[in-house]
Amino acid sequence: GAVVSQHPSWVICKSGTSVKIECRSLDFQATTMFWYRQFPKQSLMLMATSNEGSKATYEQGVEKDKFLINHASLTLSTLTVTSAHPEDSSFYICSARDSGIDEQYFGPGTRLTVT
Amino acid sequence: DAKTTQPPSMDCAEGRAANLPCNHSTISGNEYVYWYRQIHSQGPQYIIHGLKNNETNEMASLIITEDRKSSTLILPHATLRDTAVYYCIANSGGSNYKLTFGKGTLLTVNP
Numbered sequence: 001g002a003v004v005s006q007h008p009s010w011v012i013c014k015s016g017t018s019v020k021i022e023c024r025s026l027d028f029q030a031t032t033m034f035w036y037r038q039f040p041k042q043s044l045m046l047m048a049t050s051n052e053g054s055k056a057t058y059e060q061g062v063e064k065d066k067f068l069i070n071h072a073s074l075t076l077s078t079l080t081v082t083s084a085h086p087e088d089s090s091f092y093i094c095s096a097r098d099s100g101i102d103e104q105y106f107g108p109g110t111r112l113t114v115t
Numbered sequence: 116d117a118k119t120t121q122p123p124s125m126d127c128a129e130g131r132a133a134n135l136p137c138n139h140s141t142i143s144g145n146e147y148v149y150w151y152r153q154i155h156s157q158g159p160q161y162i163i164h165g166l167k168n169n170e171t172n173e174m175a176s177l178i179i180t181e182d183r184k185s186s187t188l189i190l191p192h193a194t195l196r197d198t199a200v201y202y203c204i205a206n207s208g209g210s211n212y213k214l215t216f217g218k219g220t221l222l223t224v225n226p
Contacts, residue, residue: 004158006158032212034213034214036216043202043216043217043218043219044153044159044216045216046213046214046215049213091156093158093159095158095159095214097212102208102212103161104161104212104214105161106151106158106159106160106161107158108157108158109156109157109158111156
């Protein structure tokens with residue numbers, strides 16, 4: 001199956017700093033990528049939809065100025081958590097849609113801890 | 116996406132078939148039934164999807180009732196590595212491909 005990678009797999013940052021998470025589709029082009037957040041013992045919650053070459057669409061309640069998304073190419077989307085706070089500590093997961101076969105593949109996730 | 120309902124947890128003996136039910140009584144005609152699973156601290160993994168007909172692949176079988184109001188995911192010979200949370204999702208795909216994850220079923224495969 002298609003492969004989606006995320007970098008880094010885990011990151012620890014101090015409160016007030018920003019951290020960037022990369023999501024790459026390795027063997028297919030993804031015009032659409034999705035960003036999810038998962039708190040412990042909870043399900044995945046969609047944060048935003050990222051479309052190549054256009055602005056991301058954020059779900060209700062997600063601050064677009066805090067979670068900056070850039071989808072500059074067909075294989076890369078980035079999520080930047082700005083001015084991170086401890087409550088932003090979570091498991092961030094991206095997925096990429098292979099429009100050629102209309103399936104969605106998930107990355108391995110990035111564990112963010114804000115101290 | 117149509118709402119789906121799954122039991123919160125199930126147990127299965129290693130080597131036996133695991134049958135995971137999903138209720139999607141309000142599913143619309145153009146919505147597929149997707150199954151994903153998530154092993155602890157990993158990203159979700161696609162398993163299978165179907166519209167009307169039963170489907171089978173190397174991982175599992177999907178049985179959809181004739182009225183499409185429910186479905187069952189079958190893992191024919193469960194192994195310990197199949198212990199995971201299994202999510203059943205109804206989605207129309209295409210341009211509206213946002214997947215809405217419910218709470219899923221925690222399947223525990225016991226030795």
